[in-house]
Amino acid sequence: MELTATGKVILGMLRMRPRSGYEIKGFVDDSTRFFWSAGYGSIYPELKRLREAGLITGSEDPTGDRRRVVYKLTASGERALDEWLAADDGPIELRDEPLLRAFFSTAPEQASAALESKAAAHAEIAEQLSAIEPKAAALDSPFPLLALRYGVALHEFSRRWCEQQAARLADPEVTESEEPR
């Protein structure tokens, strides 16, 4: 059973506790969003597929007249999740448009500006991640918090690196001595 990206995150979250599709979306936004996002348009169809594949079961749990389906793992789903967790591969992918701008810059001032704005973006992301730390800290498992802290550390690192390089490029002395063409 090949799991899709969305399938993996759904199974993992359902093992933590049974949830509805809506709750999965909310939890993704509060936890994995910065390295593994998912929208309703992926979640609901994937829940359907996972149920049809027998990896999860859904039970109706309405609030009054508002329908709500809570899903949980089957034994088979548990097995699929464990299988995936036991592997040690999987992609680490980055898509970084501000960096591409720096890459294609034609003058130090332009590259410096691109890096400054990239630094600002990293600062903002780090801040957003810090803001959801309390939610991660309240969970039973300590590992979501660990992942979140990785995110904060990573973006703080990027921010510092970009700021340093931006400053270096903006300094005429350094720029001239290192780029004599």
Add this chain to the structure above:
Amino acid sequence: MELTATGKVILGMLRMRPRSGYEIKGFVDDSTRFFWSAGYGSIYPELKRLREAGLITGSEDPTGDRRRVVYKLTASGERALDEWLAADDGPIELRDEPLLRAFFSTAPEQASAALESKAAAHAEIAEQLSAIEPKAAALDSPFPLLALRYGVALHEFSRRWCEQQAARLADPEVTESEEPR
């Protein structure tokens, strides 16, 4: 004129110097691959679209009977590129499956193993990037090398962070005192 992801990288690379689709692919693999990849299946159709939109022109430059089309920017393409470079937004996206594994781990040893393997992946990527540094260093522009060094620094940082945390989680004393549940 809205540029696609692939369109941006093509325009940028064609301004550095005129190239064929094949050469663009080669240069992507030697430079932006780690934060902005593209395959033939994106490049050739996009070249067609850019030409139809008047942003680039292609001229036949065969090697014997082997056909070859070299593209370069038009004034309009130059303008589109500058416009994009002057903006200061654009996504910074990460997709990190090893981190997702750590996130969903249910025991310190499992999280530690996930982080170890993530650290190994970062080490390998950093090595690959270091290996193409000489090629980047030989270019006219210093900024591709800068971007590449960012990649090396970033993956080295991730490697260190993951190794440290993996070691911490594998140490029974620390683990017990920090996870009393």
Add this chain to the structure above:
DNA sequence: AACAACATGTAACCGGTTACATGATTGA
């Protein structure tokens, strides 16, 4: 009464990846 949040789902669109298909040139 109105709005935010809860809740589920579909359809169209978009763009990237993979596989396929073809053929020439160069160097070992």
Add this chain to the structure above:
DNA sequence: TCAATCATGTAACCGGTTACATGTTGTT
């Protein structure tokens, strides 16, 4: 002569994003 590299392109597939569509419940 054989393999690697140069070179171009299409088609099928896959999966994610966005917009749309609908209705309930709780709060102000």
